[in-house]
Amino acid sequence: MKKFTPASVVLTVVLVGSPTFSGQVLAQQFVSDPLEPVNTKVHAFNQFMDKHFLLPVARGYRKYIPGPARQGVSNFFSNIGDISVLANNLLQMKLEAAANDTGRIMINTTIGIGGLLDVATAIGFTPNDEDFGQTLGYWGIGTGPYIVLPLFGPSTLRDAIGFSVDTATNPISHQDNVRxxxxxxxxxxxxxxxxxxxxxxxxxxxxxxxxREAYLQQREYLVNDGQANQDWDQEWDWD
Structure with a gap:
């Protein structure tokens, strides 16, 4: 679950796992970016913060922390994120997916030692990707204008609202010990x-x-559960 972070962290969400993205961008006519003059300045600020602060730390982390330890960290946070995924699958009435999420949480929290091991995926409980922004889109709420959030990165008005809800429901946010x-x-x-x-x-x-274009296409892809937007396919050649 995304939280306070330089914009480049969003690359994980923007680029990874989007079979429809071929390196081309969406046509300008499909983009609502009325805040572009402000967005570009925020984008530049985020890039500066990432280059001079987060990226050097990330490089050191990758260099000095063993791969299995880093994987355990990823698995742990993925297991926590599955709680939000479960809630949003229930909100979208995707009961089969919700049952799968429940199985993942139970297996990885117990057999997986608090989520450090992803046992669930290994035995067939594949991970889902849902958040409240997708839930709003599922029920027909439009994206609204594109927004670049300071330190958070690419978003839309709909996703910014969804992000706030997902943050509030993240168990880490309710940890009493501030440190x-x-x-x-x-x-x-x-x-x-x-x-x-x-x-x-x-x-x-x-x-x-x-x-911007990669983020918007990825979000469209996720909201439609992997179904490409037919209007785009008819209007543009994606080869």
């Missing part, structure tokens, strides 16, 4: 930034435009 809560938050963002490092080479052209 533990902040440390867990920082480690989660560091883990995401390390993941994003593997896809940065895919960025071409203007980084702002690339990230």
């Amino acid at each position: 533990i809560r902040n440390s867990a938050f920082a480690l989660e963002q560091l883990d995401k930034r390390v993941d994003a490092m593997s896809v940065e080479s895919l960025i071409t052209g203007d980084p702002y435009i690339f990230m």
Whole structure:
């Protein structure tokens, strides 16, 4: 679950796991970006913060922390994230997916030692990807304008609202010990930034435009559960 983090962390969400993205951007006519003058400035600020603060730490983390330990961290936060995924599948009335999420949480929390091991995936309980922004889209709420959030990165009005709800329902947000809560938050963002490092080479052209179009296409893909937007397919050649 995304929280306070430089914009480049969003690359994990934007680029990873989108079979429909081929390196081309969506046509300008499909983009609602009335705040572009402000968004570009926020984007530049986020890139600066990432370059000078988070990225150097992420490089050190990847260099000095063993791979199995880093994987355990990723699994742990993924297990926590499955709680939000379960809630949103229930809100979308996807009961079969919700049952799968329940199985994942139970198996990984117990046999997986608190989520450090992803036993559930190994035995066939595949992970789902749902959040409250997708739930709003599922019930017909439009995206609204594109927004670049300071330190959070690409979003839309709908996803910003969804992000607030997902943050409020994240168990880490309700940890009473401030030091533990902040440390867990920082480690989660560091883990995401390390993941994003593997896809940065895919960025071409203007980084702002690339990230905007990739983010919007990825979110459309997720809201439609992997079904490409037919209007785009009819209007544009995606080869």
